[in-house]
Amino acid sequence: MSILVNRETRLVVQGITGNEGSFHTRLMLDYGTQVVAGVTPGKGGEWVHGVPVFDTVREAVQTTGANTSIIYVPAPFAADAIMEAADAGIELIVCITEGIPVLDMMRACQFLEDTDARLIGPNCPGVITPGQAKVGIMPGHIHTPGPVGIVSRSGTLTYEVVKALTDRGLGQSTAVGIGGDPIIGTSFVDVLRMFENDPATQSIVLIGEIGGTDEEQAARFIASEVSKPVTAFIAGRTAPPGQRMGHAGAIIEGGEGTAQEKIAALEAVGIRVARHPAEVADLVAERL
Amino acid sequence: MKLHEYQSKRIFARYGLPVPQGNVATTPAEARQVAHLLGGPVVVKAQVLTGGRGKAGGIKLAKDAEETEEAARQIIGMFIKGLKVYKVLIEQATDIAQEMYMGIVVDRTHRKPIMIVSAQGGIEIEELAKNRPEMIFRLPIDPLRGLMDYQARNLAFELGLHGGLIRPFTAIARGLWRVFVENDATLAEINPLAITSEGQLIALDGKITLDDNALFRHLELNEMRDLQGETEAQRQARQADLSYVKLDGDIGCMVNGAGLAMATMDLVDLYGGRPANFLDIGGGARANKVAAALHIILADSDVKVILINIFGGITRCDEVARGLLAAMEEASTPVPPMVVRLVGANEEQGRQLLAAANVINATSLIEAAQKAVELASGQSQMQRP
Numbered sequence: 001m002s003i004l005v006n007r008e009t010r011l012v013v014q015g016i017t018g019n020e021g022s023f024h025t026r027l028m029l030d031y032g033t034q035v036v037a038g039v040t041p042g043k044g045g046e047w048v049h050g051v052p053v054f055d056t057v058r059e060a061v062q063t064t065g066a067n068t069s070i071i072y073v074p075a076p077f078a079a080d081a082i083m084e085a086a087d088a089g090i091e092l093i094v095c096i097t098e099g100i101p102v103l104d105m106m107r108a109c110q111f112l113e114d115t116d117a118r119l120i121g122p123n124c125p126g127v128i129t130p131g132q133a134k135v136g137i138m139p140g141h142i143h144t145p146g147p148v149g150i151v152s153r154s155g156t157l158t159y160e161v162v163k164a165l166t167d168r169g170l171g172q173s174t175a176v177g178i179g180g181d182p183i184i185g186t187s188f189v190d191v192l193r194m195f196e197n198d199p200a201t202q203s204i205v206l207i208g209e210i211g212g213t214d215e216e217q218a219a220r221f222i223a224s225e226v227s228k229p230v231t232a233f234i235a236g237r238t239a240p241p242g243q244r245m246g247h248a249g250a251i252i253e254g255g256e257g258t259a260q261e262k263i264a265a266l267e268a269v270g271i272r273v274a275r276h277p278a279e280v281a282d283l284v285a286e287r288l
Numbered sequence: 289m290k291l292h293e294y295q296s297k298r299i300f301a302r303y304g305l306p307v308p309q310g311n312v313a314t315t316p317a318e319a320r321q322v323a324h325l326l327g328g329p330v331v332v333k334a335q336v337l338t339g340g341r342g343k344a345g346g347i348k349l350a351k352d353a354e355e356t357e358e359a360a361r362q363i364i365g366m367f368i369k370g371l372k373v374y375k376v377l378i379e380q381a382t383d384i385a386q387e388m389y390m391g392i393v394v395d396r397t398h399r400k401p402i403m404i405v406s407a408q409g410g411i412e413i414e415e416l417a418k419n420r421p422e423m424i425f426r427l428p429i430d431p432l433r434g435l436m437d438y439q440a441r442n443l444a445f446e447l448g449l450h451g452g453l454i455r456p457f458t459a460i461a462r463g464l465w466r467v468f469v470e471n472d473a474t475l476a477e478i479n480p481l482a483i484t485s486e487g488q489l490i491a492l493d494g495k496i497t498l499d500d501n502a503l504f505r506h507l508e509l510n511e512m513r514d515l516q517g518e519t520e521a522q523r524q525a526r527q528a529d530l531s532y533v534k535l536d537g538d539i540g541c542m543v544n545g546a547g548l549a550m551a552t553m554d555l556v557d558l559y560g561g562r563p564a565n566f567l568d569i570g571g572g573a574r575a576n577k578v579a580a581a582l583h584i585i586l587a588d589s590d591v592k593v594i595l596i597n598i599f600g601g602i603t604r605c606d607e608v609a610r611g612l613l614a615a616m617e618e619a620s621t622p623v624p625p626m627v628v629r630l631v632g633a634n635e636e637q638g639r640q641l642l643a644a645a646n647v648i649n650a651t652s653l654i655e656a657a658q659k660a661v662e663l664a665s666g667q668s669q670m671q672r673p
Contacts, residue, residue: 076504098571101502102394103472106431109399137571139601139632154547155571156599159632160653163599180546182396182474209547212396235550238535238557239566246531246546246568248501249396254414259554276555278654 001200002129002174003149003191004092004120005068009133012037012057012066012090014073014081016048020096021072024137025049028070031134036064057081057088070126070135071095078122079104086117093185094135095122102248105183112185119185123248124177125155136177138162146171148284149195151188152207153180153214153249157235157277161207164281170288173201180247182211188218196226203229203284206271208262210236211250215262223269229287232266233274234259289498292335294377295512296494299471303463305478306456306490310379319360322378324353332359335375336368337517339412344368349381374516382490387480388447389413390461392468394475395428401468403427403435403461407447409480435465456489471509472502521584528580530569537562538592539660540585540624542578544569544603552597555653561661564591572602578611579618586619593625595660597653600632607634609641616645625663629656 011028015021016038026049029035035051037060044055054060057069069090073081078097085093100122112119120127126136130143138155142163148170152158158177165172176191178184188206195201204226208215215234222230237259239245241252252258263273274280291299297307309326312335313319323330334346341347346368348359360376367373389409395402406416406424417424425446429435440461444454460481468476475497482492503510518526525532531546535553539561543549546568553563565588569581585591598608608630616623629650630638639649648663650656 075501099501101472101505102474102499103401103431103469103502106394106399106401110430110432137602142632152547154545156543156545156601157547157551159599159601160548160551163631182394183399207547209550214396217397233551235547235554238553238563239550240533240535243533243566244531245533245550245566246570250546250550256414275558276654277551278652 001198002132003194003198003201004174004176005127005129005133005135007132009068009135010034010036010064010066011135012039012060012064012069013051014039014057014069014071014085016040016051016053017043017046018072018074022048024072025051027140028134031140033133033135037066057084057090061088061090066090068092068135069094071097073097075099075101079108082108082119083111086112086115090117092118092120094120094124094126095185096124096126096137098123100181102183105181109183109185120176121179121184123181124179125158127174127176129174130172138175138177142166143175144171147173147200147202147288148205149173149198149201149203150175150205150207151191151195152177153209153247154207154235158207160277161205161233161280164278165284168281168285170281170284173198180209180249182249188214189221192218192221192226196228201228203231203288205280205284206230206232208232208234209247209250210239210245210252210259211247211257213256216265219265219269219271222271230271231274231280231283232271233277233280234262234266289500289503289513290337291496291498291512292337292375292514293333293494294335294375296496297491299467299496300463300491300494303467305460305463305467306488307494308379308382308490308492310377312375312377313360314364314375316357316360316364319376319378320353320357323350323356326378326380329381330356331379331381332356332363333377333379334363334366334368334373335377336371336373337514338369338371341368346373371517382482382492383485384482384492385485386483388483389416389479390464390481391475391477391479392464392473398428400428401431403429403443403465405443405447413479429465434469435462437462452487453483453489460489460491467496471496472499472506473497474499521587524580524584528577530567530577530581530584532584533566534588535563535565537564538590539664540564540588540591540594541597542567542569542581542585542594543597544571544573544599548597548599552595552653552657555657556595556661559657559661561657561664564588569603573607573611575607575611575614578608579615582612582615583618586615586621586623591624593627593660593664595656596626596628597656598630598632600630600635604633605630605635605638606641609638613641613645627656627660627663629653
């Protein structure tokens, strides 16, 4: 078992003919992901790395039975791509694109409320179930199958933690990057609930950062609903208020969203918070 | 991108929101001229992108053109929270009966814009939310359908407004919503929204923050960028598409990925060092971008040690190494000690490229941070008299 993606994942790549889309399609195929279709409006009929390209997501779904989509579409058009995927009946949409306007994302999220689709991201590295499917841009080789579920707002910081886990012999059930934007489709709480219900996940790692109150909500949820051990890491203790730290969502505003508050909220409900990425692996190992 | 008060009010006026008559000035003589044309008592307001202008002496009343000139002389050139004042806004003074608040922000949790109103304004809304939460009313807005008249009207009734104020309040709420959506704002705020002694509503102060990610479709707004308020390092970072934030330490950091960049700064701090900056080169950076990033760090005279932390994936370690070498070669000042940690895609090639260069290699993030902190403290001891 695992969550979100597995061997049954049938992936359509939106924006497959672009540089990034084509490059990562190759890497996902190499990893063993079933990439069944690509979509670029106007380029239907072409092929990319042996994958057929369609003009619309609907056509791709009808022809290939795709159930999951990954989006590499440029920011000005990405929200539309999300809505197109949902309208075509895609169940899981993973949006890699960074820099989508906030208003576009709020509209897309409102649109998704009337559909059954789940959105991961945007501005995220994607989702990987080691040994089964890689739906994202993360380096596949640092992952190994195992019992640790990971949910994170960050990209390379997650790789750092995954590498530390793998180096210690601690494999991962699924690693989910929920994205560094202020408006994202799936929250910590959503993913925590899935990990709690996933028999393959025995321990959970939560990687947060400054900005918003998603970590505080996660702390409350863990206290009441999660029975599995949770280890956390929060980046940005040294971040100054009022400054955006790379991610659009990583900003301390109106005195809200500091790392100190988030760490305190997590520790208050008994969650162990690591001081640096490598220590996450130590803390996970202690309780497995 | 934050807009100045005068810029925000110009946008407000375009959408029919009532604002005081006024204009900006960059010299005391210009200020005098503006006041003369307006006639009567005016308010002279420093235009800087920070709060607390009043307390800092950046807002003054003037009863005529002469006093305006003197007020402008005092305000232009002063520093408010470290920001220099280049412009003042001169506006007709308003006789205020009541100060209210109206703003639209992005509610991250509900993924919707939210309108916030209060019958009490003129103070920071965060402060009011903490001390008098019952004074604040919130209305989530459906971003696909927009704000309806009846919703705006309901807010007016919640605030206890009645009679002739309901219609203008509703019109202002609708106008502010249009300002928010049509300009891709992440914040549009009127504080205070005043009721004058004649019973008119007027936006006495305005604040707009635009979504940087949406500026591509608002090129006219992009021109409002405050270039005078930007440091040289910020300008270079913006042009090279780098995320850079100056901090007050002495260890210059360059990392790929925002989360990892923050974690690296935190680790430096954990070992007793102080980061000089946040710098994220993003994903898949090529050599020229890496070189631009190193140039920014090298130009910071506070930097005693440089710490490079790269976890390669779509960013390739050999590209990073090439960029570092190029920038070191072009450097006009001596390059401080540099600790480099490269892992992931093409790390071997990257290390080989740097083998001949004078850098200190580290394999783990902890080792890299410890070495950088040791070097920085050694440097400061050497420099002590």
